[in-house]
Amino acid sequence: MKPDDTPDSVLPMLTSAQASHLRTLAAPYAQDGHHHSLHNLAHICRKAPEERWPGLVAAHFARLQQASKGDESAEELLRGVHARLLPAESLTPELAGALRYARVVADGLVFAYALDGPTSVRILTDRDVERAGIEELGRAAYTNLMRVPVQHDEVPVEGRARLHSLYGDSPFTAGKALFLDAAARQVVGEPLPDAGALVVVPTRHNLVYHPIADGSVVDAVNSLAAYALGAHEDGPGALSPRVYWWHRGSLTSLTVIDRDTLTFSLQPPPQLLGLMKGLVRLDRAGRLAPRTAAEAPDPVELTRTTAESMGRLGQDPAGLADAFASALALAHARCAADPRAAHIDTWDAWATAVQLGSALFTGAQPQECHLGEDLVRHLPATAAEPPADARAWLDALYLAVVCRQKDRIDRLCQVPLETLRQDDSVDEYVLNWIDTLQTYFSRRSMDDVVQKLLATMETSMPDALTHAPKDFVNRIDYQPTALFHRLIAGDHDAFAAALAEAVTEHAGYWGESVAPRARVALGPLAMASLAHDHGFPVAPDQPHLPTCLLDRQRIEDIP
Incomplete structure (x- = not known):
């Protein structure tokens, strides 16, 4: 690999040279005192010739300029706030200092609150959270998120596995993975099994999950891994290429990424591995009630x-x-x-x-x-x-x-x-x-x-x-x-x-x-x-x- 082809440590979708060029183009726009993530902008630029980058950068920051300046009332914040998932690499040290309330919910994923404005979406800062109240903001963010409309497809894959795909135009769609049982009840009409579900959130506009109910989980995990990696690389709005286990409200990554070789492997945690072994054995012996x-x-x-x-x-x-x-x-x-x-x-x-x-x-x-x-x-x-x-x-x-x-x-x-x-x-x-x-x-x-x-x-x-x-x-x-x-x-x-x-x-x-x-x-x-x-x-x-x-x-x- 040539030095110029080395992926950037913060913006891995670009080479180090490309990321340096993008930061140079974005530098003048940081003089307003705000720290802006370049993660989504990098995905947009990755697909365009570099001679078009100045225009793309200008348009991106113009949209941000049109966003609110952070002077909303508490009522306005509660009316527009949504729970949102962000890629962990988008949370730069500067941004993290203004978002102390945000937390890592799983490898590669950060939970934060975002305000849905007329022309753009703004991540709320600690000052915003203090103004509205953390408990009130949490309740409103959940309620607003669950109102976000999504489309649903049931997708058969190799073997007997079936995947549920939830997608839509909203950048908050993937955030429903935080409350996957409620989302499944709302969209599919069925709660998740006690064992939970495998889920991927490759972009902010979609999530795909498989209820862990029988031996088809083995087929599902491989299909989800392949889909997540491909959809994440397509961007923009890329979120995570990982496969997660949603269980009792928590997300656990099954995907292990070797940063040196940029290779991916699946390593279920011991509890999930035990569940998978048990389900496969029960299923093969015809002991589980079929869902179809x-x-x-x-x-x-x-x-x-x-x-x-x-x-x-x-x-x-x-x-x-x-x-x-x-x-x-x-x-x-x-x-x-x-x-x-x-x-x-x-x-x-x-x-x-x-x-x-x-x-x-x-x-x-x-x-x-x-x-x-x-x-x-x-x-x-x-x-x-x-x-x-x-x-x-x-x-x-x-x-x-x-x-x-x-x-x-x-x-x-x-x-x-x-x-x-x-x-x-x-x-x-x-x-x-x-x-x-x-x-x-x-x-x-x-x-x-x-x-x-x-x-x-x-x-x-x-x-x-x-x-x-x-x-x-x-x-x-x-x-x-x-x-x-x-x-x-x-x-x-x-x-x-x-x-x-x-x-x-x-x-x-x-x-x-x-x-x-x-x-x-x-x-x-x-x-x-x-x-x-x-x-x-x-x-x-x-x-x-x-x-x-x-x-x-x-x-x-x-x-």
């Missing part, structure tokens, strides 16, 4: 997929996890047309899921698996090499409990907890819950069971969650724990009430979804089956709890 409608799975197609997966196990034992996932989806899907699980094809699917789930974690001898209509597949001898998949272990155990497979339950409870603790996609409460169940089914001290159950409850509190969405935890994942609590307490009435609540929460979470897991509340079904065998009066024919499995009518021997 999808076609109901075809049991015939799922049967074919399961049979094919099993047929490859002799050559590829590593495919057992996929075969188990397919069989489990089939078992759930069969209950769409057979909600009582009264038919033999439904039982075959459940029995096969039991066989594959147990084999995945504890190994197995060669055995036959029936998939209905005389379709039989052979499960080859399988070594005991349990994967670090905590939720799949829970599925395998729940299936064994529902299908009354005592020997398989015993073997599953011998899977080392330390192996399952290697799963970095789950919250601590999931591992504590596994510990509770292993302790209980291994017939160890009830004092130990209670202690581990209490640890499960404590670590499932909202503030302790780092991987799973709160809605999923409360309505799906925690319900078996609440039922188990009532079960070991021997409280029949409380168990019945908790079971009714679990079924209601399951239905509310899945809504109209046709996903396989929407059909059966597997965890509550396992706890209800356990309660039934302990003499609890469990009401029959409850939705999402197949009666013929619950009361053992359909239970048969499994190889």
